[in-house]
Structures are given as structure tokens and as C-alpha cells.
Amino acid sequence: MKYFDYAATTPPFEEVITTVAEVMRRHYGNPSSMHRYGEDADKLIKRSREVCAAALGVSPSEIVFTSGATESNNLAVKGAALQYQTRGKHIVTVSTEHPSVYEACKQLTNLGFEVTFLPVDEEGHVTAEQVCAAVRKDTILVSIMHVNNETGRVQPLHDIGAALKKRFPRVLFHIDGVQGFGKLSVDIRGWQADLYSLSAHKLRGPKGVGLLFVREGVELFPLLSGGSQEQGVRAGTENVPLLVGMSKAVRLAGERQAETARRMIEWRERVVAEVKTIPQLRLNSGKEAPHIVHFSYPGMKAEVLLHTLEQLGVAVSTKSACSSKLAEPSRVLLAMGRNEAEAAGGIRISFGDEHTEQDIDELILALRQAVAKLESLERWKR
Amino acid sequence: MHYDMLLLRFGEFTLKGKNRARFEKAVLKHVKLLLKPFPGASLRKEFGRIYVVLGGEPYEQIIQVLQKVFGITTISPVKMAPVELDAIIETAVALMHELNVDEGTTFKVNARRVWKGFPHSSQEMNHLIGSPLLRNFPALRVDVRQPNIELRVEVREQAAYIFSDVIMAVGGFPLGTNGKAMLLLSGGIDSPVAGWSSMRRGLEIECVHFYSYPFTSERAKEKVIDLAKVLAGYAGRIKIHLVPFTEVQTAFTRTGQDNLIITLMRRSMLRIATMLAEREGALALVTGDSLGQVASQTLSSMNVIGRSTELPLLRPLVMMDKQEITEIAKQIGTYDLSILPYEDCCTLFVPKSPTTNPNLWVVQKIEASIRDLNALIDQAVATTETVVLEAGGAVEGRKEEVIQEDWF
Numbered sequence: 144m145k146y147f148d149y150a151a152t153t154p155p156f157e158e159v160i161t162t163v164a165e166v167m168r169r170h171y172g173n174p175s176s177m178h179r180y181g182e183d184a185d186k187l188i189k190r191s192r193e194v195c196a197a198a199l200g201v202s203p204s205e206i207v208f209t210s211g212a213t214e215s216n217n218l219a220v221k222g223a224a225l226q227y228q229t230r231g232k233h234i235v236t237v238s239t240e241h242p243s244v245y246e247a248c249k250q251l252t253n254l255g256f257e258v259t260f261l262p263v264d265e266e267g268h269v270t271a272e273q274v275c276a277a278v279r280k281d282t283i284l285v286s287i288m289h290v291n292n293e294t295g296r297v298q299p300l301h302d303i304g305a306a307l308k309k310r311f312p313r314v315l316f317h318i319d320g321v322q323g324f325g326k327l328s329v330d331i332r333g334w335q336a337d338l339y340s341l342s343a344h345k346l347r348g349p350k351g352v353g354l355l356f357v358r359e360g361v362e363l364f365p366l367l368s369g370g371s372q373e374q375g376v377r378a379g380t381e382n383v384p385l386l387v388g389m390s391k392a393v394r395l396a397g398e399r400q401a402e403t404a405r406r407m408i409e410w411r412e413r414v415v416a417e418v419k420t421i422p423q424l425r426l427n428s429g430k431e432a433p434h435i436v437h438f439s440y441p442g443m444k445a446e447v448l449l450h451t452l453e454q455l456g457v458a459v460s461t462k463s464a465c466s467s468k469l470a471e472p473s474r475v476l477l478a479m480g481r482n483e484a485e486a487a488g489g490i491r492i493s494f495g496d497e498h499t500e501q502d503i504d505e506l507i508l509a510l511r512q513a514v515a516k517l518e519s520l521e522r523w524k525r
Numbered sequence: 526m527h528y529d530m531l532l533l534r535f536g537e538f539t540l541k542g543k544n545r546a547r548f549e550k551a552v553l554k555h556v557k558l559l560l561k562p563f564p565g566a567s568l569r570k571e572f573g574r575i576y577v578v579l580g581g582e583p584y585e586q587i588i589q590v591l592q593k594v595f596g597i598t599t600i601s602p603v604k605m606a607p608v609e610l611d612a613i614i615e616t617a618v619a620l621m622h623e624l625n626v627d628e629g630t631t632f633k634v635n636a637r638r639v640w641k642g643f644p645h646s647s648q649e650m651n652h653l654i655g656s657p658l659l660r661n662f663p664a665l666r667v668d669v670r671q672p673n674i675e676l677r678v679e680v681r682e683q684a685a686y687i688f689s690d691v692i693m694a695v696g697g698f699p700l701g702t703n704g705k706a707m708l709l710l711s712g713g714i715d716s717p718v719a720g721w722s723s724m725r726r727g728l729e730i731e732c733v734h735f736y737s738y739p740f741t742s743e744r745a746k747e748k749v750i751d752l753a754k755v756l757a758g759y760a761g762r763i764k765i766h767l768v769p770f771t772e773v774q775t776a777f778t779r780t781g782q783d784n785l786i787i788t789l790m791r792r793s794m795l796r797i798a799t800m801l802a803e804r805e806g807a808l809a810l811v812t813g814d815s816l817g818q819v820a821s822q823t824l825s826s827m828n829v830i831g832r833s834t835e836l837p838l839l840r841p842l843v844m845m846d847k848q849e850i851t852e853i854a855k856q857i858g859t860y861d862l863s864i865l866p867y868e869d870c871c872t873l874f875v876p877k878s879p880t881t882n883p884n885l886w887v888v889q890k891i892e893a894s895i896r897d898l899n900a901l902i903d904q905a906v907a908t909t910e911t912v913v914l915e916a917g918g919a920v921e922g923r924k925e926e927v928i929q930e931d932w933f
Contacts, residue, residue: 162932
């Protein structure tokens with residue numbers, strides 16, 4: 144079976160697995176303890192923070208470690224909203240955001256916040272003008288993702304950040320960077336981001352760990368209260384082995400980004416070309432993020448195509464993994480103006496840096512065979 | 526904005542006659558080191574100035590980096606033009622355009638004809654450049670006394686330089702051009718600032734830190750190493766001597782002279798620092814003392830403590846207010862580290878009422894009564910661990926058993 148669901152999660156680097164195991168075995172001390180065991184664990188956290196900060200081009204004091212992207216996004220959105228609610232209670236985000244931003248925003252509406260979910264064009268883009276037009280006097284936060292997790296659309300963060308900060312310097316700008324890091328170049332300062340979320344397991348690190356960049360001077364209302372870990376923003380004993388593992392993965396992904404992107408774009412182009420030759424399929428993206436190709440098979444339940452491909456030895460995904468068990472059509476595709484049939488038949492293929500030319504050959508062959516097989520069944524049924 | 530070069534101006538050391546070349550060389554070396562991450566940029570030296578030719582590198586970032594270089598007083602981003610009047614005017618207009626002049630902005634042109642072969646005199650050029658600017662920007666007014674914008678034009682043989690911004694840099698003397706001193710570095714707010722201030726006066730600094738394990742934790746030591754790393758960010762690299770002070774310190778607790786204990790400790794610290802200074806070829810001690818801040822920093826305490834060394838004792842902060850010191854600490858990036866809550870040896874054994882007016886004779890008597898004091902001091906010097914810190918984090922000469930670099 145070949146794995147083509149890297150946007151959902153990735154197999155960890157072998158070195159990361161060894162490191163996590165080794166640190167787990169040797170440095171089990173509680174980083175908050177006073178004795179040597181604690182001090183050693185604390186040193187490892189400090190170094191992890193430095194390594195992650197260097198990879199992101201920010202300073203170590205601006206990194207808050209979390210349990211992953213969901214927590215980072217929740218902390219960014221709710222933490223900023225609760226902290227700055229005296230300034231206003233309005234948030235701007237996009238209708239195609241990941242559930243961990245989208246649902247967090249929806250939840251806030253129960254607490255008296257108002258949220259503007261910006262529509263996207265049929266390509267899935269939102270513009271700087273749209274964002275600025277939606278900002279009001281009581282807007283405190285704008286949250287936009289870098290790369291869409293379903294379609295691979297890349298939002299124009301540079302334009303948005305520049306326009307937003309020029310006209311509304313007090314409005315915080317959060318970027319969900321989970322699908323972008325390691326695939327595209329990342330410029331947190333250039334985007335003028337105040338908050339930036341990252342998850343380790345999307346870049347071949349361990350699951351259950353992530354980080355949130357919190358720009359110097361920005362305060363967040365803690366979602367988890369307790370000890371004074373992570374500058375009081377996020378209580379709880381730090382998971383030292385996972386943090387070390389994450390920092391290694393982040394460093395490697397950052398260093399290899401350009402090379403990784405170059406190879407993935409080649410594969411993406413091949414798969415895109417193939418999808419275009421199959422008349423039953425409709426391409427939804429495949430020209431922005433290097434690692435995602437997304438298409439629909441209108442009239443076919445996506446799950447059927449997924450399982451057919453699985454029989455042929457290829458694992459792909461429908462929508463995002465986080466919501467793929469729900470029966471509804473994709474919210475993201477509907478927002479991009481696709482009809483119900485198209486939105487229900489979405490398939491996402493996503494690559495990783497260790498795929499080979501041969502893997503892509505197999506993928507393309509399987510795709511061709513799967514569609515042919517389903518077509519013949521359809522005819523037989525009719 | 527588009528600029529071609531940065532003009533770096535030097536400060537007071539340009540008055541130093543014969544030594545000037547040495548000073549300039551030191552700045553040049555420091556600048557070169559910091560420009561490494563910007564491979565496109567190159568340096569050009571002219572009499573009394575350095576130019577950084579940007580070569581497409583981002584000028585804002587480079588300015589931020591160079592603002593920290595001791596010896597540079599101001600930085601101006603410069604546009605270049607061919608040595609023809611029309612080209613100069615065109616560039617001046619472009620620069621003015623980028624400055625976004627609002628209604629009522631005042632300006633003057635300050636032209637200098639360095640190359641006398643240029644057909645227009647400086648006076649003429651002020652008019653020749655000023656008039657088209659006034660035509661192009663109706664919002665502009667001329668004010669030769671206190672203009673908002675002073676547009677400077679320097680005509681040289683190879684090119685004309687046009688600039689208006691003058692950005693303040695840190696100033697002082699180039700690093701290490703005034704010799705070497707030993708800084709007594711604690712985990713507090715003051716001593717790192719004293720270290721930075723000394724470096725700004727051209728002193729090369731080595732740090733001495735006293736630690737009192739088990740009375741203080743390993744983390745307190747780490748914190749001071751981190752502070753020294755910040756200083757290394759200015760110096761490129763810095764040495765820190767870590768002195769085990771527990772034995773000396775506890776010897777004083779046995780004398781039963783509680784209120785003098787700080788005085789006694791300080792004197793021993795200065796003795797140890799003096800021995801290290803002599804070993805390392807440093808000619809002075811630097812402390813973070815600020816007059817009247819605590820009991821050991823009253824004039825009479827300073828007198829009794831200061832007599833324990835024959836080296837010049839430099840106290841850059843002696844007349845500064847705590848608030849001023851805190852401001853600098855924030856600017857140079859040591860404040861956040863300094864306020865981390867780990868006890869260091871200076872705050873240990875602090876008596877209920879430390880004396881503000883110690884008696885030298887009494888202090889000397891007590892010292893003489895501790896039979897093995899000199900031996901303890903020698904022992905402390907002998908077991909001192911020396912670490913070299915590089916800007917950016919690498920640590921030399923110290924075994925980091927915990928951190929295995931291949932894990933990261």
C-alpha cells in the first residue's frame with residue numbers, strides 16, 4: 144500500500160523516532176523540578192525553543208509550545224478574543240478555514256462575539272481588500288490560513304498583512320501555518336503576523352505537539368490555567384521528548400523546504416496532467432501548494448473512489464481527515480462555489496518528500512484503473 | 526524605498542590623530558563580521574567613513590544590525606547618481622517622492638562639491654536642485670534654518686550621493702580599542718548594563734561570575750551564562766569565568782559578623798577578580814555599582830570594598846538612576862533574562878541589617894582572623910571554570926552532557 148495522505152499526517156523521520164525514544168528514556172525529569180533531573184529537562188526545552196525559533200526566524204521568547212495545531216489555533220483565536228474583548232468583539236476569518244479556527248470562531252459567537260466569515264472566489268482565494276473592507280472599529284483579530292488543507296490554495300498573506308497593518312495596526316493577525324511550513328517559504332515578520340500556528344506531525348514530527356508564535360507584546364488569555372509553564376499562557380508539564388522531536392522535524396523541514404518543494408511540484412504536475420485527461424474528474428486545485436492535488440468525481444461518493452483506490456494499493460483522502468468521517472459535502476468546496484455533487488465527491492492526494500518517481504507511476508495507474516472500474520460498474524447498473 | 530549604499534559615520538575617536546587608523550580598522554572588522562549573513566553587501570572605505578554597498582540586500586535589516594556596532598554614531602541610507610546635474614536632480618526628486626511629503630513640510634538642500642571638477646559650485650547646486658523640487662512638490666516649503674528634511678548631496682568624482690535620513694547608532698569607541706577589563710557579572714539588572722557600557726567605551730570585557738552551589742541552583746548559573754551570551758552578541762565572543770564561591774562565602778558566616786558579611790564577600794570577590802584579571806591581562810575591574818542603591822553601594826562601603834584591589838575599579842553606572850539602567854537593559858536585551866527569579870550568591874545570606882558604614886579597620890581584623898581565607902581564595906581561582914561564548918549560542922570549553930546536538 145502506498146501512502147498519499149501527507150496533508151493529514153506524515154510518517155515521522157526515523158531520526159525523530161530515535162530521538163524521542165532516547166530523550167524519553169534518559170530525561171524523564173519534570174522540567175519544573177529543582178533538581179538535576181528537572182534542570183536537564185528544562186535545558187532540553189530551552190534548546191528546542193531556540194531551534195524552533197531559528198527555523199521560523201523569530202525569537203525564542205515568542206514561541207509557546209502546545210499540544211498541536213488544534214490547540215495552537217484555539218489558543219490564538221480564543222486567547223486573543225478573550226484577552227482583547229474590551230477593545231471589541233469582532234473577528235474576521237474565512238469560510239474555508241480549518242475546523243480548529245472555524246469552530247473556535249463559531250464557539251465565540253455563543254459568548255457574544257461577532258464573526259465575519261469572508262467568502263472566497265471559485266479558486267478559493269480571499270483578497271486583502273476583502274479583509275480590510277470587513278474590518279470594523281471593534282475588530283480585534285483577523286485569522287487566515289496559509290495553505291488550505293483540503294485544496295492546497297495559498298492565500299496572499301503578504302498583501303493581507305501589509306494592507307491590514309497599514310490601515311489597522313491594532314488588529315491582530317493570526318496565520319494558521321500548518322500546511323505551509325516545509326512546503327512553501329515562510330516569512331512571519333514579512334507577513335506582519337502576530338500569531339502563527341504550527342503542528343509537528345504535518346512535517347514528519349511526532350503527534351501531540353505543536354507551537355504558537357506569539358509576537359512580543361501580544362498577550363493571550365490562557366485556555367489552560369495551572370502552573371506557570373510557557374510564560375503562563377499554557378499550563379501543564381511540558382512533554383520534553385516530543386518537544387525535542389518537534390524541533391528536529393521543524394529544523395529539517397525548514398532546511399529542506401526548497402528542495403522538497405522542487406520535487407513535489409514535479410509530481411504534482413504529473414498527477415494534475417493525468418487528472419485532466421480523465422473526463423470524469425474535475426480538478427479543484429493543483430497549482431499552488433506543492434504537495435496537494437484535489438479533484439472531484441461529481442456524482443460519485445468520494446468514499447467509493449477512496450476505497451477503490453485502496454483496493455488498488457493507494458491510500459488517499461476525502462476532504463480533510465479531521466472531518467472526513469462526517470457525511471456532509473465539503474464546506475470548503477461549497478464555499479468555492481462547487482455544487483453538492485462536486486463537493487461530496489472530493490478527493491485529495493498529498494505527497495511527502497520521500498516519495499519516488501515510481502510511487503507516482505503507481506498512483507497514476509491506480510487512478511486510471513479505479514475510474515475505469517467505477518465507470519464500468521455504473522454502466523452495468525444502468 | 527530603494528537605496529544603493531549605507532553611509533556609516535564615526536564618532537569621537539576621529540579626533541584621535543595617529544590612532545585613528547587602528548580604530549577604523551576595528552570598526553571595519555566588526556562590521557565585516559556582522560555582514561556575513563548578507564553576502565551581497567560589500568564594504569568601501571573612504572577617509573573618515575565606511576560605505577556599505579548594499580548589492581540588493583535589505584537595507585532596513587542591515588541598519589538594525591549595524592546600529593549595534595560600537596564606534597558608529599550615525600547611519601544614512603544613500604542613493605547614488607551619475608555625476609551629471611540632470612541625473613542628480615532626478616534622483617533627488619525620486620528620494621523626495623519616497624519621503625511622502627505632507628503639506629507644509631520644510632526642506633533645504635545642502636550640497637557639497639567634494640570633486641572640484643564638477644562645473645557647479647555648492648551654492649549654485651542648492652538652487653539648481655532646490656528649484657525643481659519645489660516645482661515637483663507643491664506641498665514643500667524652503668526653510669534653511671530648521672528644515673524638516675535636509676536633503677544632502679555630495680558630488681564626488683565617481684558618483685553623487687544623495688541622502689536625507691540620519692539614523693542614530695550606538696556610538697562610542699570600537700570594540701576592544703581601549704584595552705581589556707574584568708566585569709563582575711551577577712544575574713541582576715545592573716552588571717550586564719555595566720558590561721555593555723564598558724564595551725561601548727572600547728573595552729574588551731571578560732566576565733567573572735561567582736556561584737554558590739548548593740545555595741544557588743544550576744539555573745542561576747545558566748541564567749548568567751545566557752546574560753553573557755547577550756553581551757557576546759555585541760562582542761562576537763566573550764569569555765566567562767565561573768568561580769565556585771561557596772567555601773569563601775561560608776567562611777564569613779562563621780565569623781558571627783552578620784552585618785559585615787556583604788562587605789567581606791565583596792572584598793573577596795574583588796580579590797578573586799583581580800587575580801583572574803592579572804592572569805588574563807586585564808587592566809581594570811568593572812562592576813554594576815550605582816551609588817546608594819544598596820548597602821554595599823554607599824560611599825563608605827565603596828571605599829572599604831574598593832580598597833581590596835589595586836586595579837582601577839570602573840563603575841559605569843555609579844551616577845545613574847535605576848530607571849535609566851532598566852531602560853538600557855531593555856534596549857540591549859538583558860532585562861527579560863535579569864528578572865528571571867533565580868537566587869544568586871549576592872542575595873544569599875543577606876543579613877537583616879547590612880551595614881551602610883563599614884569600618885575598614887574592623888573588616889581587615891576579621892579577614893585576618895580567618896586563617897585559611899587566602900587559601901580559600903586561591904582555591905576558588907584554581908577551580909574556576911572558563912567558558913567561551915560565541916554570539917549565536919555555541920559554548921566552548923564546557924561539557925554539555927544534557928544537550929546532544931544530534932537530537933535537534
